[in-house]
Amino acid sequence: MSTPTFPKRDPSGPEFWDLRYEACFAPWDARKVPARLREFVASGGRARTVLVPGCGSARDVRYFAQSGWTVVGIDFSAEALAAAAGELGEYADRVRRGDFFAPIAEAPFEVVYERAFLCALPRRMWEAWSKRVAELVAPGGLLAGFFYFDAGDRGPPFALNSQAELAALLEGAFERLEDVPVDDSIPVFEGKERWQVWRRRG
Numbered sequence: 001m002s003t004p005t006f007p008k009r010d011p012s013g014p015e016f017w018d019l020r021y022e023a024c025f026a027p028w029d030a031r032k033v034p035a036r037l038r039e040f041v042a043s044g045g046r047a048r049t050v051l052v053p054g055c056g057s058a059r060d061v062r063y064f065a066q067s068g069w070t071v072v073g074i075d076f077s078a079e080a081l082a083a084a085a086g087e088l089g090e091y092a093d094r095v096r097r098g099d100f101f102a103p104i105a106e107a108p109f110e111v112v113y114e115r116a117f118l119c120a121l122p123r124r125m126w127e128a129w130s131k132r133v134a135e136l137v138a139p140g141g142l143l144a145g146f147f148y149f150d151a152g153d154r155g156p157p158f159a160l161n162s163q164a165e166l167a168a169l170l171e172g173a174f175e176r177l178e179d180v181p182v183d184d185s186i187p188v189f190e191g192k193e194r195w196q197v198w199r200r201r202g
């Protein structure tokens with residue numbers, strides 16, 4: 001299938017994403033629950049509160065809910081949430097329209113789950129992302145998920161150019177607990193993403 005063309009929009013706003021979900025063009029959508037996420041949930045010992053920012057079609061939200069976790073998914077794209085509604089069925093109330101940078105009543109969370117959200121944000125927004133994620137994870141809580149590394153500064157997806165770049169964003173408030181490869185990436189992220197878990201300092 002050829003890549004559709006879209007009118008120019010800034011990915012920092014919902015229209016960029018609305019256009020793509022409306023056209024059913026979502027090459028970032030894994031359409032499955034990643035193995036590293038399954039391992040993380042299985043190894044946690046108990047259900048937790050978790051935020052899924054930029055949840056898109058929300059398969060991961062459904063998985064957390066099915067696993068008994070208290071999950072909140074937010075996305076500022078109405079079209080993304082329309083896609084999510086089709087996935088979530090009885091869990092439809094776990095997602096809502098909202099901006100990651102606006103207040104979230106349930107915060108802070110024991111876990112914030114990262115998948116294809118940081119790389120959706122233009123790099124000029126990454127400092128604000130790191131500040132916000134430190135507010136949203138409770139002390140002792142975890143930022144866990146997939147981080148995309150590559151050369152270049154164009155996107156989306158906007159790649160981290162090095163581990164040092166991610167460390168510079170997070171190390172003020174978090175310490176890294178885990179960093180492992182990912183074996184079941186979808187083509188756009190293949191060989192370029194790592195599963196990492198960061199703990200919020202208390």
Ligand SMILES: C[S@@+](CC[C@H](N)C(=O)[O-])C[C@H]1O[C@@H](n2cnc3c(N)ncnc32)[C@H](O)[C@@H]1O
Nearest residue numbers: 017029054055056075076077080099100116120
């Ligand atoms: C690349 S998609 C990833 C979606 C989903 N996490 C996945 O893995 O399929 C990025 C998503 O983040 C959403 N998004 C981007 N900026 C946002 C913001 N500031 N607040 C809430 N959602 C945002 C977009 O609407 C889009 O659905």
